[in-house]
Structures are given as structure tokens and as C-alpha cells.
Amino acid sequence: MAMNRTYSTTLPLFLILSLAISFIVMAQSTQIQDVCAQIATALSAPSAVHYAGTESFKKFSEHWASSSNQVPACAVQPHTADDVGKILQIIDRTRTPFAVMGGGHATSPFLSSTEGVHISTSAFTSIEYNEVTKTVKFGAGLKWEELYAALEPYGVNVPGGRIPGVGVGGFILGGGYSLHTNQVGLSFDSIVAFELVKPTGEVVEVTHESDPELFFALKGGGNNFGVVTKFTMKTFPQGQIWGGTITYADPAVFGAVNAATAKFSAESTDPKAVLLAYTTFFQGTPLLQAQFLNISSVASTVATQSFTAMINAITISPRPGWSAVCPSIPCAHSLGVSVPAYSLSFMTVLTEQLLSVGPELSDKSLIFLGFVSEPFIPSILSHNTHDTAYPFTRDVLYTPFNIFVAWADPSQDKAMKAAIEKISEVLEKTLVEEGYKDVPTSPLYPNYALWDAPLERIYGTNLPKLQEVKRRVDPGDVMGLAGGFKVPSKAVVRDEL
Numbered sequence: 001m002a003m004n005r006t007y008s009t010t011l012p013l014f015l016i017l018s019l020a021i022s023f024i025v026m027a028q029s030t031q032i033q034d035v036c037a038q039i040a041t042a043l044s045a046p047s048a049v050h051y052a053g054t055e056s057f058k059k060f061s062e063h064w065a066s067s068s069n070q071v072p073a074c075a076v077q078p079h080t081a082d083d084v085g086k087i088l089q090i091i092d093r094t095r096t097p098f099a100v101m102g103g104g105h106a107t108s109p110f111l112s113s114t115e116g117v118h119i120s121t122s123a124f125t126s127i128e129y130n131e132v133t134k135t136v137k138f139g140a141g142l143k144w145e146e147l148y149a150a151l152e153p154y155g156v157n158v159p160g161g162r163i164p165g166v167g168v169g170g171f172i173l174g175g176g177y178s179l180h181t182n183q184v185g186l187s188f189d190s191i192v193a194f195e196l197v198k199p200t201g202e203v204v205e206v207t208h209e210s211d212p213e214l215f216f217a218l219k220g221g222g223n224n225f226g227v228v229t230k231f232t233m234k235t236f237p238q239g240q241i242w243g244g245t246i247t248y249a250d251p252a253v254f255g256a257v258n259a260a261t262a263k264f265s266a267e268s269t270d271p272k273a274v275l276l277a278y279t280t281f282f283q284g285t286p287l288l289q290a291q292f293l294n295i296s297s298v299a300s301t302v303a304t305q306s307f308t309a310m311i312n313a314i315t316i317s318p319r320p321g322w323s324a325v326c327p328s329i330p331c332a333h334s335l336g337v338s339v340p341a342y343s344l345s346f347m348t349v350l351t352e353q354l355l356s357v358g359p360e361l362s363d364k365s366l367i368f369l370g371f372v373s374e375p376f377i378p379s380i381l382s383h384n385t386h387d388t389a390y391p392f393t394r395d396v397l398y399t400p401f402n403i404f405v406a407w408a409d410p411s412q413d414k415a416m417k418a419a420i421e422k423i424s425e426v427l428e429k430t431l432v433e434e435g436y437k438d439v440p441t442s443p444l445y446p447n448y449a450l451w452d453a454p455l456e457r458i459y460g461t462n463l464p465k466l467q468e469v470k471r472r473v474d475p476g477d478v479m480g481l482a483g484g485f486k487v488p489s490k491a492v493v494r495d496e497l
Contacts, residue, residue, distance in 0.1 A: 029073065032116050035096045036074035039087055039117065043076075047083040047123075050075045060120035063104040063113065064165060065406070067331035067413060070109065072099070072118035079123040081229045085201030087119060088227065092199065092478045099482055100227050103143050103167015107334045107404070108451040110483040112170065121169060124229050129154055135192060137232045140169040148308045157238030157307055159187045162276065163314050172231060174447035175220050175390045177400055179307075182271040182376055184236060185383025188219040195230035199478035203229075208386055217469040220390025221459075222446060224466070224487045225473050243310055244302035246292060251355070253295050254279075258347035260292045265342035265375035277373040279351060281358025281366075330367050331413065332406040335420045336448025337427050338398035340436050342375050349430045353423050361419055365409035369419075372402040391443035392460030400445035401427070417450070446485060458485045 040049040050057040051074055060075040078084045091098050097116035106112045124139030127150045136158065138147055144161035147168065151157055159178035161171055176187025184190055194206045196218070208215045217225055248257055261277045268275075293302070301313045339346070350371050358369050381394040391398070403420045431439045444457040459466055470477075470487045480486055 031094070032073040032096055035090060035094045035117060036076075038090050038094075039074075039076055042086045042090060043078065043083050044080065047076070047078045047080065050077065060122060061101070061113075061118045063101070063106060065107050065330060065332035067333065067410065068104075068106050068109050068111070068113055070099075070113040070115050072114050073116055075118045075120055077120045077123050081195060081197050081203040084119070084197040084227050084229060085203055087117070088197060088199055088478060089201040091117060091481060092476055095481065097481050100169075100223055102140055102169030103165065103171075105166045106170060107332045108449075110451050112483065114483065116481075119227070121227070121229065126230070127151075129156070129235075134235050135232055136235055137193075137230055138168065140167075140229050140231065142168050144168060144171070145308065145311055148311060151235065151238070152306060152308055154235075155237060155239065156235035158233050158235055159184050159190055162311070164312055168231065169228060171447065173218065173220070173222055173228065175388075175445060176447075177374060177376070177445070179274050179276075180236070181380050182274055184234075185380055186388075188388065189384040190234040191219070191231055192234060193232035194218050194228050195232075196226045196228050198226045199474040199476065212386070213465070213469050214473060216387050217389055217466055217473075219384075219388035220446065220462075221466055221469075221487065223482055223484045224470055224479050226479065238307055240304055241307050241310060242302070242304045244300060244305070245314055246295075246297045246302060247299040248295060249298045250296060254351050255348075256295050257292060258351060259344055260295070261373055261375070262342055262344040262347050265373075268375070269377060271377060271379075275373075275375055278370055279354055279373070280368050280370040281354050282368040330406040330408055331410055331416070332404065333417055333420060333450065334405075334448050335403045335424055335450050336445045337401040337403065337424050337431075338439055338442040338444060339373075339401040339427075339431065340396060340398055340439070340442075341434075342373055342399075343434060346427070346430055346434065347373070350427060353426055357419055357423060361405070361407070361416070364412045364415050365407045366416075367406040367408060368404075370402075370404040372404065374399050374401060387462075389459065389462050389466060390446060392462040393443060396438070396442070398439070398442045400448050402448050403427075421450075449485070451483075453485070455485060455488075459487065463487065 036049050050060055052071065057075050060077050061072055063069050076087060078087060097114050098119060099112050099114035100119045100121065101112040102121050121141040124141040126139045127147060128137045129151060134156065136151060144166050145164050147160065148157060159176065159180040160168065162179050172187050172191065178187055192207060196206050197203050206214050206218060214225060261275065264275050354369060354371060361369060376397065376399050378397050381397055403423055405416050405420050407416055428439050443460060444453055446458055449458060466487045467489065
């Protein structure tokens with residue numbers, strides 16, 4: 001009888017709790033749908049709100065990697081900066097979670113996805129080249145290969161993405177390492193103006209002259225200060241180039257490629273010479289892509305060609321195999337390691353990691369595991385005469401080495417994340433043993449950082465200054481309703497930084 005009384009008392013409480021949780025979720029969903037309706041009413045044509053079940057919703061909200069997706073209540077495609085302002089005002093008033101997505105190439109969840117209101121900048125695709133000032137003003141919804149192609153007839157170029165499909169917005173706001181970084185610095189070093197929609201809805205042009213603190217914050221501060229709809233960027237002359245990708249598949253030659261990479265990193269001083277070495281374990285096959293002609297290879301696209309043609313020919317994996325194994329866009333994560341130098345011992349360790357960890361992940365639906373070595377000459381941080389939010393120190397150059405993993409089964413997310421984090425620990429330990437003691441506290445490149453990266457590794461000693469700008473520009477913390485590496489109202493930066 002006592003047991004019966006216990007059940008008769010507990011069961012209703014459980015049911016009440018379950019119903020309460022369900023009611024809260026339904027109420028939140030209904031509230032966000034109401035916000036979507038408010039936005040739809042406020043927008044001017046052709047700006048529009050799109051809902052699940054339509055091709056436009058899918059187009060405007062899905063990322064390149066499915067693991068970066070959340071399903072929003074609605075996807076909004078504004079066509080004007082004023083409409084972006086109206087959206088932000090409604091979001092502020094209703095305190096609705098939201099996201100802003102450009103090219104959708106982010107490989108971490110929560111950075112440009114949401115279950116609330118998803119804003120797509122895909123309609124901002126204008127390109128205006130000024131032949132007098134040698135600058136180009138362009139929309140935040142473009143992909144880099146589109147901008148390169150538009151500038152090619154003028155014989156000029158800009159420092160941007162190194163593979164097809166990368167959007168301009170997130171790339172620039174995070175820093176932007178390009179194939180021209182040795183010559184002109186990071187991508188945002190060439191920016192002279194931002195068209196910014198502040199969290200209050202006000203549309204402003206931000207330059208170093210008009211607002212130096214905000215101009216500083218936008219260069220590496222991510223999406224903390226509003227929504228950028230246009231960029232104005234300095235160009236430089238661009239003719240034909242000689243370059244391309246060479247692919248090596250015989251592990252016996254990897255030692256020679258590693259030695260050549262280490263030699264290039266240590267000895268190259270030519271700002272027009274650039275190297276990216278992709279070391280990849282692809283479905284059981286180790287591959288290495290780099291630019292070395294005297295080593296036996298299985299494929300090469302090296303030629304005298306236009307810059308646009310070279311970019312469009314670059315892939316980070318053999319795509320025919322990718323499509324055969326995973327017809328849909330795969331799950332993917334990237335994780336950065338700050339590397340001050342690419343010694344032969346470091347290159348050897350990373351190859352050992354690839355050849356040992358790759359097979360271990362093969363039974364977990366691994367598509368490919370890749371390492372990207374990116375040596376630059378030390379002078380790349382000297383091209384900007386003004387301070388920038390990233391990197392928080394320019395005393396030492398830390399290049400943005402990337403660990404990238406793609407897989408097919410979403411249930412393996414934790415295993416894949418743990419694997420690349422372990423690889424990162426091994427590589428950092430190797431660098432510390434080589435004498436680079438500050439690597440564990442050095443600046444992390446935001447565009448390669450995992451979503452849970454320590455904030456002090458992203459903003460470091462620049463955090464107090466960023467907080468001041470944040471309090472002035474976004475006192476209501478509207479941008480805090482979006483994902484990304486958030487600048488909080490209060491924070492403590494570790495003394496060793």
C-alpha cells in the first residue's frame with residue numbers, strides 16, 4: 001500500500017513537470033515565430049522571411065558542414081542595410097536569439113547558426129571598383145572567387161580566401177590569411193572602411209578617421225559590434241601567376257616534402273613566394289599537397305595561369321571520392337594551433353600523428369583528417385600601422401596551423417573533437433620542447449578556433465579595450481544574443497598574457 005501511495009503521488013508530479021517543460025518549449029517556439037512575423041511585416045521588398053520546407057530556407061540557412069547547422073525558426077534575407085537595422089531593433093526589443101551567416105563556411109556549430117532568427121547576408125553582392133583610389137567596395141554576401149573574377153579585368157586583386165566557397169564576411173572579421181599575406185598582410189589590413197549596422201539599427205561607415213576604436217574592434221573582434229554589410233578594401237596589381245597544387249600519395253616521399261617545407265619556412269624571404277602544405281589522411285590513403293616539383297607526385301595543377309583559375313582548381317580533398325562516400329555535406333571541425341616555426345622535427349611529428357590517428361578514426365566514419373601548414377615571412381604583421389583586435393600581440397609571429405577533420409556519422413562528433421584536441425596537445429608540446437614556451441598562451445586565429453576556445457586565447461590583452469567599445473556601441477548586448485566569441489561586459493584576463 002505504501003508503494004502504491006508513493007506512485008500515486010510521484011506520477012502526477014512527473015507529468016506536471018513534463019507538461020511544464022513542453023509548454024515552455026512550445027511557448028518559446030511560438031514567440032520566435034511571432035518575431036519572424038514582425039520582421040516580415042517590417043521589411044521592404046525584396047527583403048523577405050523564409051520558412052522551413054522551402055528551397056530558399058535551405059539555401060539561406062545551411063552551412064557547408066552539416067555539423068555547423070541548427071534549424072532556425074526562420075531565415076531572413078535582407079537586401080538593404082536599413083532592413084538589417086529593422087531586424088536588429090526587433091531582435092533587441094524581443095530578446096530573440098539570432099545568427100548572421102555569410103558564406104556558411106564555418107566549421108564550428110553555434111558561430112553562425114541559431115534556433116532563432118537566421119540572417120543571411122547573401123543578397124549583399126554588389127562590387128564597385130574605383131579606378132582612381134584603387135579601392136573596391138563590395139557586399140558581405142560574396143564569396144572570394146566571385147570578387148577575384150570581377151576584379152580580374154581591371155588587373156587588380158585583394159587578399160582573400162585560398163579555396164573556393166569561402167565567404168568574405170567572416171574571413172575578414174576574423175583576420176584573414178591569404179596567398180598574398182606575405183605581400184600586404186592579413187585581409188583586414190587592407191580594409192579602409194566598413195559599412196556597419198550597429199545593434200541599435202543605425203547604419204554607419206566606420207573608418208580609422210571616423211571611429212578609430214570601433215575600427216580597431218572590427219579587425220578581429222568578430223560579430224560583437226553589429227552586422228557588417230559592405231567592405232571597402234585597397235587593391236594591388238595582379239597579373240598572371242605561376243603556381244598550383246601538387247599531390248603526393250607515396251608515404252615514402254613525405255620525408256622529402258617535410259624537409260622541403262621546413263627549409264622553405266626557415267629560408268624563404270621572398271614576399272611573392274607562398275606555401276600551403278596539406279597533409280591529409282583520406283579514406284585510408286595518406287596524401288600530401290604542396291608546391292614542390294622535384295619530388296615524385298600523383299597530380300599537379302602547377303602552371304602559368306590567372307589567379308582566379310588557380311583558386312578555382314584548388315580542393316582540400318579529392319572530391320570524386322568525397323562524393324562517393326558522403327553525398328551530403330559532411331560533419332566537420334577545424335582547430336588551430338599557433339605555430340611560430342615549421343622545423344623538420346615538428347613536420348615529422350605531425351606526419352606521425354596523421355599516420356597513427358587517421359587509421360584509428362577510420363571505423364568512426366572518417367572521411368578525411370587534414371593538417372595545413374602555413375609558413376609566412378615574419379614581416380606580415382608590419383603591414384598595418386594601426387592596432388587590431390587580432391592578434392593581441394604582434395611581438396612574435398604565430399602562423400595559423402590548421403587541424404581539420406570531416407566525417408559522415410553525426411554521432412561521432414565527440415570522438416572527432418577529442419581526437420583533434422589530442423593532436424593539438426601533442427603539437428603544442430612539441431613546440432614547447434623546441435623552446436617556444438609561449439605557444440600555449442599565444443593568440444589563436446579566430447577562424448580556426450573551436451567554439452569553446454578560451455576567450456583569453458582569442459582576445460587576450462585586447463579584451464579590456466574591446467569591452468569599452470562594446471559598452472559604447474552595444475550597451476544592450478544585442479550581439480550577445482548571437483553566437484561567436486563573445487566580448488562580455490566584465491572579464492578577467494590571465495596575468496601571463
